[in-house]
Amino acid sequence: MVDITNEVGRKRPLLEIKDLKLDFLTEEGTVKALDNVNITVKKGEIHGLIGETGCGKSVTSLTTLGLLDDNARIRGGEVIYKGKDLLKMDENTLRQKVRGNEISMIFQNPSTSLNPVYTAGEQIRESVVIYQSDDKKEAQKLVLDELDRVKLPDPEDVYDKYPHELSGGMQQRVMIAMMLACDSNLLIADEPTTALDVSIQAQFLKVLQELKESEGLSILYITHDMAVISEICDVVTVMYGGQIAETADVSDLFNTPKHPYTIGLIHSVPGVKESIEEFETIPGTVPRLINPPSGCRFHPRCEYAREICKKEKPNLEEIEKNHYVACHFWEEVE
Amino acid sequence: MDEDGDSYFGTGDVDIKQELKDLKEKETSQMELVWLRFKRNKLALFGTGVLLVLIITAIFAPFIAPHDPLDINTARQREGPSWEHPLGTDQLGRDTLSRLIYGTRVALFIGILIVAISGGIGVTLGLIAGTAGGWVDEVIMRVVDTFMAFPVLVFAAGMSVALGTGLYPVIIAVGLIIWTRFARVTRGDVLAIKQEKYIEGAKAIGESRLSIITKYFFPNVLPSIVVVATIQMPSALLFSATLNFLGLGAQRPTPVWGQMVNAGADFMQFNPWLVTVSGMAIVITVLGFNFMGDGLRDALDPMRGGG
Amino acid sequence: MNIVETKNLKKFFESKKGTVKAVNGVSLNVIKGEVLGIVGESGCGKTTLGRTILKLIHPTSGKIFFDGTDITDLDGKNMRKLRKKMNVVFQDPVSSLNPQMTVYDHLNRPLEIHNMVDSEDEKIRRMVDILNTMGLKAEHLIRYPHELSGGQKQRVCIARALCLEPDFLVLDEPTSALDVSVQSKILKLLDRAKEKFDVSYMFISHNINLVRAISDRLGVMYLGKLVEVGKTGDIFENPKHPYTKALFKSVPQPDPDKKVEAPLTGQVPSPVNPPEGCAFEPRCPYKETICERESPDLIGSYGRKIACHVFGKRES
Numbered sequence: 003m004v005d006i007t008n009e010v011g012r013k014r015p016l017l018e019i020k021d022l023k024l025d026f027l028t029e030e031g032t033v034k035a036l037d038n039v040n041i042t043v044k045k046g047e048i049h050g051l052i053g054e055t056g057c058g059k060s061v062t063s064l065t066t067l068g069l070l071d072d073n074a075r076i077r078g079g080e081v082i083y084k085g086k087d088l089l090k091m092d093e094n095t096l097r098q099k100v101r102g103n104e105i106s107m108i109f110q111n112p113s114t115s116l117n118p119v120y121t122a123g124e125q126i127r128e129s130v131v132i133y134q135s136d137d138k139k140e141a142q143k144l145v146l147d148e149l150d151r152v153k154l155p156d157p158e159d160v161y162d163k164y165p166h167e168l169s170g171g172m173q174q175r176v177m178i179a180m181m182l183a184c185d186s187n188l189l190i191a192d193e194p195t196t197a198l199d200v201s202i203q204a205q206f207l208k209v210l211q212e213l214k215e216s217e218g219l220s221i222l223y224i225t226h227d228m229a230v231i232s233e234i235c236d237v238v239t240v241m242y243g244g245q246i247a248e249t250a251d252v253s254d255l256f257n258t259p260k261h262p263y264t265i266g267l268i269h270s271v272p273g274v275k276e277s278i279e280e281f282e283t284i285p286g287t288v289p290r291l292i293n294p295p296s297g298c299r300f301h302p303r304c305e306y307a308r309e310i311c312k313k314e315k316p317n318l319e320e321i322e323k324n325h326y327v328a329c330h331f332w333e334e335v336e
Numbered sequence: 337m338d339e340d341g342d343s344y345f346g347t348g349d350v351d352i353k354q355e356l357k358d359l360k361e362k363e364t365s366q367m368e369l370v371w372l373r374f375k376r377n378k379l380a381l382f383g384t385g386v387l388l389v390l391i392i393t394a395i396f397a398p399f400i401a402p403h404d405p406l407d408i409n410t411a412r413q414r415e416g417p418s419w420e421h422p423l424g425t426d427q428l429g430r431d432t433l434s435r436l437i438y439g440t441r442v443a444l445f446i447g448i449l450i451v452a453i454s455g456g457i458g459v460t461l462g463l464i465a466g467t468a469g470g471w472v473d474e475v476i477m478r479v480v481d482t483f484m485a486f487p488v489l490v491f492a493a494g495m496s497v498a499l500g501t502g503l504y505p506v507i508i509a510v511g512l513i514i515w516t517r518f519a520r521v522t523r524g525d526v527l528a529i530k531q532e533k534y535i536e537g538a539k540a541i542g543e544s545r546l547s548i549i550t551k552y553f554f555p556n557v558l559p560s561i562v563v564v565a566t567i568q569m570p571s572a573l574l575f576s577a578t579l580n581f582l583g584l585g586a587q588r589p590t591p592v593w594g595q596m597v598n599a600g601a602d603f604m605q606f607n608p609w610l611v612t613v614s615g616m617a618i619v620i621t622v623l624g625f626n627f628m629g630d631g632l633r634d635a636l637d638p639m640r641g642g643g
Numbered sequence: 644m645n646i647v648e649t650k651n652l653k654k655f656f657e658s659k660k661g662t663v664k665a666v667n668g669v670s671l672n673v674i675k676g677e678v679l680g681i682v683g684e685s686g687c688g689k690t691t692l693g694r695t696i697l698k699l700i701h702p703t704s705g706k707i708f709f710d711g712t713d714i715t716d717l718d719g720k721n722m723r724k725l726r727k728k729m730n731v732v733f734q735d736p737v738s739s740l741n742p743q744m745t746v747y748d749h750l751n752r753p754l755e756i757h758n759m760v761d762s763e764d765e766k767i768r769r770m771v772d773i774l775n776t777m778g779l780k781a782e783h784l785i786r787y788p789h790e791l792s793g794g795q796k797q798r799v800c801i802a803r804a805l806c807l808e809p810d811f812l813v814l815d816e817p818t819s820a821l822d823v824s825v826q827s828k829i830l831k832l833l834d835r836a837k838e839k840f841d842v843s844y845m846f847i848s849h850n851i852n853l854v855r856a857i858s859d860r861l862g863v864m865y866l867g868k869l870v871e872v873g874k875t876g877d878i879f880e881n882p883k884h885p886y887t888k889a890l891f892k893s894v895p896q897p898d899p900d901k902k903v904e905a906p907l908t909g910q911v912p913s914p915v916n917p918p919e920g921c922a923f924e925p926r927c928p929y930k931e932t933i934c935e936r937e938s939p940d941l942i943g944s945y946g947r948k949i950a951c952h953v954f955g956k957r958e959s
Contacts, residue, residue, distance in 0.1 A: 054822040054823065055793075055822050155908075169910050171910060199684035199685050199849070199910075199911065200684060200849065200851065200890065200893050200894055201889070201890060201893045201905070201910075202684075203895075204892075204894075204895070204903045204905040204907070205905045205907070205908070207895070207903060207905070208903070208904075208905040226822065228823070228897040229852070229894070229895035231897075232895065232897050232899045232901075233895040233902060233903060252899045253899045253900070256899050266824065267824060270826070271897045272850065272852040272853040272855070272856045273852035273855075273896050273897045273898075274897050275856065276855075276856065277857075278830055278856050278857050281827045281831055282827070283824065283828045284824045287792060287794065
């Protein structure tokens, strides 16, 4: 399989998901959720992960942190972080060293991540005390600094507020502050702004952008929103039906996409086309993963598909610098 | 699931007749799915089995029972099992097995009637309370609370005494207590369903209020009601059995399990058969209904949640 | 000619915290055959507006006109007759369908209630026709909602709304719960249906790019009031109200070269006990003293109206 590693002079890889295969066992059958997923997040980069229902983007992130349900079965692959395979790590180490410490995660609904009976400040301080320093006073100061860094208007006030007293946007920023306070190296964000208003989302994205510049944050940013992806991501991976379709720098992805699904997806987004008549659609529907299509899972809906697409799954090939496509006929695609 | 038909690009004259023919062939049934789920639950199947056995026994009692249940034989009182009387006899020498068998008729009759009456009252009031809201809801709920505050047996006993002896007073008495469960569950469901958009959607297409209650609320409340009913049946049986044990309700010589337990208790130390088997009959029936009710509830729930 | 018109429409709710002024004096009109988009963020009242116009909830004050007739105080029976002409599609397709009714049942009810067909044959024919318009097949008639995908469910909802051949349809976030690729299909279907059935739409959404693509005219709402109304193209080219300007700048575009700004600080205040003056005043960079005291009226000309003391003067 393709080894997306560094060349001389490029950013070092921080998280490498290699050839990940995952199934879910359910009453109705085996859901083949992930089929050879390869994603590399480099230090200092915001890596977007985009796809529609069932593409496996959330599952990938949960696998990384060992947060899957009991009915999940990893069939192959590795998740390398700082030289260690997270999939082989035991639960204790994962909990103490990795989650919340090295790798933070935030979800769509921040109110479910925050403990309702502690104030925002207390929660972050506790994490700091566990992972960083023992001194509560020092930790408190650190927390206030971070709350300020995420541009919360009145850090001392927010410190003393309970989660339900904060708006969704503020809650998400508290989560970012927590990540900064714990000095996490990697943030996995799963649809962090989907539930937020446009103007709140804009504030949040701006905070992320500024932090990216000042701190060099590394983020795996999962979303279904193409506009948000183009807003803050450096690199984008497109997933479909549990497979990787395309990975590219964000401008390459939008200007010269090469996978038929990526192109279809981009042309379905309002904002790309001006009026309804110009909207394009992809025929068919997203496949169910219990009996997924063979070979390239997109082939039933693809206008370029031929026999080989049904038989053989296309490998992820580097077609130009930093641009990878999994398609037998990418050269023909326009 | 099917692929979406992308036939919006010029549908024109699709052969409707052909489509309808295909339609008939593809009937899927919600009931089938529920049955599949239900089948997997072994306890529930056991419970249903018990119920079926009871029904068959009740219907075919005259053919199954070896003796006339009312046949007194003072020569053979309080006996243990024998060839003639497989489960022994009671204090009047009547065959226990036959009395047990005929007892199913009374048990089922009582159970069904009680549940039907209390269900009818409870569901109606629950629907009204939930859909109307406001002071109507308040009033009805306070009535429910009042009834629920009564100690059941005391109330039922009191009612039975007031209404006289016999089967019907017990049925009415227990029914008056149990209806509250139905009312509460129905109202709870109605309040949850009220939030669903399809209720507002029904209003939007012009459905009348009565129509909305019967076509939209009621069918969605039905699964819960069925479950409550199957769970209340054993409750009803237990209550009436207890009342019968206390001497109220159906009078001798009608074979009623509760009374048989009463009678058997008298000579328990001498011969425990009567009290044991009649007690067991009650227990098995109650368990059977409970398991079936649980199974029904589990089978219905995931289906309602979506495919 | 207007199919729908409201005059100073208000809808208040009483809650423990106070009066929630969800819709606080909205005067708008929907022209026959057009798509009027309504955008705004949470708390702006757009959903309540849609439901109030359809009289699914009773207005607190103000007037609603449908095809010239005042329907504000219309009684239950007459209102039900009117339901044939106006309908709604909601955001959540799962909640919008009765789990105990098949697709056939869902399409059947409106036809039966309003006595729209004479024979069973004609009824089925009609249903299949509508389903086909929505890209579904006759066999879907016997399906229960839980057997359909999200996109299919939403199509059924739209089919049901259309089978009455209404003149006016309120679409409240009809595609927000769906994948992007499904969304674009449904939008195209809606567009086609509009032509075929000659319907006017009120399209409510928080997705500004989406509304831009589908609406002829646009209304921007903030805290229960309309702050700007006009032709979609005009408004996007030249937004006049400070909130509209800021809002548009906050919308991310699917173009890596265009970045958002975050001109709006803080968040939308709660519609409980809103301030006396202009609702946007606390966050407005252009405010003047009058803005705190008085709420501005929606005024303007040539179809373009804004509610702003500072910028509104220049309109009229």
